[in-house]
Amino acid sequence: MALFKKDKPELEKKNVKPRTPAQKFWEFFKNLLFAAIAALIIKTFLIETSRVPTGSMESTIMVGDFLFVNKFIYGSSSPRNVPFTDIPLPYFQMPALREPKRGDIVVFEFEGERDEFKSDKIMNYVKRCIGVPGDTVEITSKVVSVNGKEIKRPPHIQYTQSTQPKGVPDFQIFPKGSPWNKDNYGPIIVPRKGDVISLSVENIEKWRTIINRENEKQVVTVENDKVFIDGKQVNSYTLKKDYYFMMGDNRDESWDSRFWGFVPRDKIVGEAFLIYWSWDPNIEFSDFFKLLGSTRLNRIAKFVN
Numbered sequence: 001m002a003l004f005k006k007d008k009p010e011l012e013k014k015n016v017k018p019r020t021p022a023q024k025f026w027e028f029f030k031n032l033l034f035a036a037i038a039a040l041i042i043k044t045f046l047i048e049t050s051r052v053p054t055g056s057m058e059s060t061i062m063v064g065d066f067l068f069v070n071k072f073i074y075g076s077s078s079p080r081n082v083p084f085t086d087i088p089l090p091y092f093q094m095p096a097l098r099e100p101k102r103g104d105i106v107v108f109e110f111e112g113e114r115d116e117f118k119s120d121k122i123m124n125y126v127k128r129c130i131g132v133p134g135d136t137v138e139i140t141s142k143v144v145s146v147n148g149k150e151i152k153r154p155p156h157i158q159y160t161q162s163t164q165p166k167g168v169p170d171f172q173i174f175p176k177g178s179p180w181n182k183d184n185y186g187p188i189i190v191p192r193k194g195d196v197i198s199l200s201v202e203n204i205e206k207w208r209t210i211i212n213r214e215n216e217k218q219v220v221t222v223e224n225d226k227v228f229i230d231g232k233q234v235n236s237y238t239l240k241k242d243y244y245f246m247m248g249d250n251r252d253e254s255w256d257s258r259f260w261g262f263v264p265r266d267k268i269v270g271e272a273f274l275i276y277w278s279w280d281p282n283i284e285f286s287d288f289f290k291l292l293g294s295t296r297l298n299r300i301a302k303f304v305n
Helices: 021-045 204-215 288-293
Strands: 047-051 065-070 105-109 124-131 136-140 143-146 185-189 196-198 220-223 226-229 236-238 243-247 268-278
Touching: 047 268, 105 243, 124 136, 124 143, 204 220, 204 226
Parallel strands: none
Antiparallel strands: 047 065, 065 268, 105 124, 105 268, 124 243, 136 143, 136 185, 196 236, 220 226
16 A cells, blocks of 8 residues: 655745844834835925914914915925925926916915015915916905906905005005005006016116015115116116915905015915814914814815815
């Protein structure tokens, strides 16, 4: 009688050596590095996050809301500053899917106050786009018109103050020396790239800041009733950028283009589209559990429009 050997299993168990602490650390580091690179790519080219610090867009967007910002729709850019600092970086911008249009809720880098050549801090603002390059914007008793027609009012627009009378100028208003106020403003034309503006000692203060910013240094001077740009006498200037006019939906509590001027196209970061988190901003982060308990669940995953 033949003797048969016991069949061997098809797969023999291999001897697996346990990983050393160094190997475990290296694998953890690789996973962490991959996650960081993926997050950087998403943040740089696709989705930016933004916190809302002021009530200028209430009740469309509220203080304490955290937003997702679509960056690629207007053209993604590489990082504009060193993270967590106000140190600017040279950056490049990719082609846009489309340009900002009236009614968009836009996130942009704030260039500075009306008479400032440059802001001391790098800050992102969020406002609604009211005027695009070439538009004529006018406000009459709080009613906004563009190119002679009243524009559609945002769903959550609000007013908190009485109307300032026409003909009563506000010294804070843009541009400097204008006879307007926030409720009766303009008409004013939103500048566009290639526009040729006439310059004189009478109107140079209206254009000084824009010209200096476009040239990235203080180039405008006035001497003996003559205007000079970078030491050369001029009577006109050709604009290098397209500009936009921005306003907050909380019209009486918004510090916007009526006060500090136009937003250049290259400073636009993206379009705000979704609230991903929201809580009470009046509670200190040190009281974390109370802050967490203030979460406004009805605002999470809410699209903004």
